[in-house]
Amino acid sequence: MSTPITVQYTINAPVETIWKALTDKNEMKSWYFDIQDFVLETGKEFNFYEPGGANKYHHQGEILEIISNQKLKHTWSYPDFSDQKTIVTWELLPEDGRTLVKLTHEGIENFKGLGEGFSRENFTEGWNTILGQSLKEYVEK
Incomplete structure (x- = not known):
């Protein structure tokens, strides 16, 4: 049994934002x-590359579950x-006008053996930056 990566932050913005x-x-x-082919619909696939133009890692996802203003679940490959x-899985929990954003990334051991860029530590650091800095700063501005 694997342990998922869980990252959570309380952000000073309403759930809808x-x-x-x-x-x-x-x-x-x-x-x-920048996910050009993203469509908020269960079963839809989306593709993107990391920013910076290097196009080193092709990311692909498929939307598995949508509960408006509460949960978005998708694959990551x-x-x-x-x-x-x-x-x-992204979960949004309202807290007095603020929102607890909880991200869970399951199955990370599936990328074991793909190299340093796919390590648990690398993903944990990445998600902390995405939630704790990028998203937080964007919606609190």
């Missing part, structure tokens, strides 16, 4: 990734490196 930032591809590119998939 964070949901829009998380699910609107025009907002996503301001704080997350690197089809150029492996056929293995992991699961990322």
Whole structure:
């Protein structure tokens, strides 16, 4: 049994603001990734590369579950490196006008052996930066 990566931050913004930032591809590119083919619909696949133009890692996801203003669950994979998939779940919990954003990344051990860039530590650091800095700064501005 594996231990998922869990990262959570309380952000000074209402759930609806964070949901829009998380699910609107025009907002996503301001704080997350530029995902041109993102459609908020169960079963839809999306593809993107890390910012900076190097296009080193092709990311692919498929939306598994949507509960508006509460939960977004999707796969996370690197089809150029492996056929293995992991699961990322975003949960939004309202707290007095603020929102607890909880991200869980399950199955990270599926990327074991793909190299340093796919380590648990690397993902943990990445998600902490994405939630604790990028998203937080974007919606609190």
